[in-house]
Amino acid sequence: MAGHKTTTVYKGKMQFETDSPTGYKTYMNTGPDNGGDNEGMGPKALMLSSLAGCTGLDIIHVLKKMRVEIPHFEMVVEGVLTEEHPKTYHTVTLDYHFYGEHLDQEKIKKAVKLSEEKYCGVMEMFRQFCELKIGVHFITK
Structure with a gap:
C-alpha cells in the first residue's frame, strides 16, 4: 500500500519545520496575534x-x-x-x-x-x- 510520511518539528515562536517524503523542507507559522511571526505558511x-x-x-x-x-x-x-x-x-x-x-x-x-x-x-x-x-x-x- 502506497503512502507518505512527514516529520514536523517545533522550532520555537510558533514555527514548525516540516519535511516531505523526498526531504524538501518548508515552514509553517502563525501571525503575531497567536504568538507567531508569520515566518512560514499557515x-x-x-x-x-x-x-x-x-x-x-x-x-x-x-x-x-x-x-x-x-x-x-x-x-x-x-x-x-x-x-x-x-x-x-x-x-x-x-x-x-x-x-x-x-x-x-x-x-x-x-x-x-x-x-x-x-x-x-x-x-x-x-x-x-x-x-x-x-x-x-x-x-x-
Missing part, C-alpha cells in the same frame, strides 16, 4: 496550495502528453472558513488562469476536467468536507 493556506499543486501537476502532465504548450498558467485558490471552532473550509474556489495568444482551449479544458474528475487526489479529499467551485479563464495579451 497550515490551512498550505492545504489550499496543496490543492493547486496537485491539480496543476496533473494538468501540465496531461498537456505535455497532448503536446500543448502554455506560456503562463496560474491558479488562485480561496477558502472560506466557518465562523465556529474548529474553523474549517466550507467553500473553496479554484480558478485556473491560462495566459497566451494561441491557446488550445478545448485541450486545456479537457486536461482540467481529467484532473478534476480522475487524477487529483487532493481535490477528491477536499470534496469530502467542502463545496468546490471551479473556474477556467483564458487571458490573451
